[in-house]
Amino acid sequence: MRLDQLPPGHTAEVLAVEEPAQLRGQALPDPISRRLRELGFVAGEPVRLITTGPFGAEPLLVQIGYTRFALRRAEAARVQVQPLATQA
Numbered sequence: 001m002r003l004d005q006l007p008p009g010h011t012a013e014v015l016a017v018e019e020p021a022q023l024r025g026q027a028l029p030d031p032i033s034r035r036l037r038e039l040g041f042v043a044g045e046p047v048r049l050i051t052t053g054p055f056g057a058e059p060l061l062v063q064i065g066y067t068r069f070a071l072r073r074a075e076a077a078r079v080q081v082q083p084l085a086t087q088a
């Protein structure tokens with residue numbers, strides 16, 4: 001599942017941040033994926049989708065630790081997550 005598919009209010013564990021498609025066997029530089037990892041979207045970290053915006057459901061408000069980020073759907077779609085079994 002991708003972070004942009006997680007229902008609001010649910011928590012998941014980050015599995016990975018996708019790299020862009022490869023072109024002729026070489027990975028293209030991807031500053032967005034790199035920045036997401038720098039912000040804490042790394043394997044094993046819990047992430048919670050707090051809410052979505054009213055128009056087009058953008059941006060997504062997500063929380064990692066005590067920090068909240070507003071992400072575009074396209075950015076959140078790069079983050080692969082595993083929903084946690086217990087949801088409050």
